[in-house]
Amino acid sequence: MLGFTIDSINLFKKWNTLENFNFEEFGKKIKAKPMKKRGWKRGYYKKFIIVFNPNYGIYVMGSISNYFIGYNDIMPYKNLIIAIDILSTELGLDLHSARLYRLDLALNIQTKKSISRYTHFLFLDLPRFKRLEQDDGVRFESNKIKIAIYNKTLEVLQKRGMIIENNILRIEFRITKSIADILEIKEMEISDIYDTTVYEKLLRKFEEYYFKIKKQYINSDLANLQEITPKILKQALNNNAIIEKFGSQKEAYRAIEHWQKEGKIKDANIKSRLRKIVSDYSKNEGITQPHPLVLELDKKVSAEIEKAIKSIN
Known part of the structure; x- marks a missing residue:
């Protein structure tokens, strides 16, 4: 339950890469229904929302970690390629070459004190980001990047009815737009993340923005x-x-x-x-x-980043 995981992803397969693809059978598999926008249909497959138009392409959106391993644990980085391979087989759709438009890197940390002492008081400001307070934590949002810091233990209990004995703080680094520019990879595909040098770059981006946050x-x-x-x-x-x-x-x-x-x-x-x-x-x-709790978190975040990088080198 502790450490880094690739969480939500948005993938896209363009129509011209789907030669002889059976959209009718695909629609049945995901129980697709017409959308208001002409030619588009929406359906669901396990943990994913799928939207498609035969004349445009297919979007696949959801948490790859929850799909692969469930809600009470996290998917290790080494299993990303396996998870995409299984999902590709189940959908009859090669997703390894899908364009990547959103990517969430999440970190779970066990804290010494109750989560609210961290989420509601320590994280003050992030230049050029809007700060939003919520019941379970705090968010920092810009046009391209969002950072969510919240009570993972509470979320799992409220949404899944599952009890986690430990205090788990969740830090999510969400690249929601222009991921190719942020990671400096043109026409980025999900398979680019399989490259450990790219994954390390992602970890360093997480580190960069986390330590930019002004804390108590x-x-x-x-x-x-x-x-x-x-x-x-x-x-x-x-x-x-x-x-x-x-x-x-x-x-x-x-x-x-x-x-x-x-x-x-x-x-x-x-x-x-x-x-x-x-x-x-x-x-x-x-x-x-x-603040002593800031020192605790900073130390744990740094340790998890170095641990993750060491595991892939």
Whole structure:
């Protein structure tokens, strides 16, 4: 249940690669029904949504991990090619050469404390991403990439009625658009992920964006510092001003989002500068330090990344 897995994928087979393909039988297999858009049909196969038009092509969308191994475990990277091969055989459709339009890389981590102490308080901001709070965690979204950090233990219980004894935190790195540009591979196919150098690049992208997230800092006690300088005192006062004005760094970022909705922030550049002020005031060497739970997660994420890379080299 712990470690990395390839989760949701969106695949596409173009019509001109489907010579002599029997769309009628395929439609029966997935119990396809007509869609509002002319010529298109939608059906389902096990864990996948399938949409097709004989004059355009076939989309296959869903979690390859859940399909292959179920909800109470994760699919190891080495089994990706096996899972695609089995799905191809079952559908009568060669998916190894399918274009890849979405890819989710997910990491499950066991935490020492209850999940809510991590998901709702530690992850503050990610530049150029919209932050969304939800009951089970927090999301950061841009046009091309989404990062979801949530309570996997709770999700499995609520959706599947399965009890997991451990506290499992889920971090999902979702490339939902322009995957070929992000991973720098033209006309990317699912088979490109079988290449360990490409998978390592994906892991490094996960690492890059995870560590870009601004996380909770806590104040150091000035009484415990070895030296007090004018700069350190000024930084301490600045940081305390954030706490006194907003209550926390998280609330300061939330206030900026609220001001934007009210129309008080006139453009994205001003919003970015406001967020930088909060970041600079909240994170100062000498008078602040990362929250202990942040240190725990950062250490575990780094260890899992290196473990995954070592396993493929």
